[in-house]
Amino acid sequence: MADKYRLFIAIELEQVLKGKLEKIQNILRDCSLKVKWVDKNNFHITLKFLGEVSQGELSDINEKILEVTEKVSSFKVQIKGLGAFPNLDYPKVIWTGIEEGQEELISLHKYLEEVMINLGFKAENNKYRPHITLGRTSRKEKNFSLISKRLKEFPFKIDFYQEVKKISLIKSRLTSKGPIYTSLAEFKL
Template sequence: MRMFAAVRPPAEAVEHLEAFLEPRRAAADFRWTDPEQVHLTLAFYADVAEPDLDALLAGLADAAARRRGFSSSIRGGGAFPDVARGRVLWAGLELDETAASELDRLAVGCRNAGVAAGTEVDGQRFRPHLTLARCGRPTELTRWVRLLDSYAGPTWPVREVAVMISHLGEGRRRRPRYEQIADVMLA
């Protein structure tokens, strides 16, 4: 199973962001992320074997229990790999120093849980972001990043980690469909 551990903003935060983006979407031919799919990936597990699932869930519960909840808001944005050749447009998070440290440690704990369960874990550097859209080819995204830099969403508490399965090609327009199978609570 393709799985990931994630922080999911509450519906109110996503709706606020959607209200900001909606009148602007027609200006770009991007593949926009469906609002119900918006999340911040803490760790990605490419292929979780059924026998390893319980160990992964236990490891994630332990990793989450070691971290305190914190407050966050969606603010600003960026592009991967960079604004001049963007393929992914993303929104960032506003975090104070303590929250940023908790989030980084939470991501490390979620990745370690995967390794301990015998699962392959994506080794890319953790960069907190919410994917908003994908571009079919490298695209100049400076204008969009500046627009996102003017956005500040409502503050919301981060109290849990969602454990998700990614079903490739089962979503709208043959995109992945995400299924939440568990929540693990922060301390």
């Protein structure tokens, strides 16, 4: 299926911030839990997952994203704290959260959700919760106590900022070594 892309809309992170998040991963790595850590080049804040999309749909998608970004101004996000889905006692997805800028991200997600539904994309099932995924525990993992304890006792405060000036349409190619992301288009706020 060469004419199909697996796409999502996201905020790409600055290299300095990616480096700081990688340091957090390195501190968390010393627990014995099997975690598949996100490659530092793949850190981002997802706004809307689109799934499989044909090349023919790209121009309509780009047009709708541009329509949304023309309504939104740049803003600052504060990356703060650690968490997990579904919770810290059962950490399947390990993430760092967004404090300042959360309302703006939720609004941006809502706008994108609306315009993409109008193009025929499915609505999200879960409530949108802005975050940056750091890693995912193995499906076979049964003992979460070590990583849970590590997350709850994390040794330093996470408090980083980034100015959000654009969003990106990103292609995700799944490989045996993990996903490879390629930015197809950028849209200034």
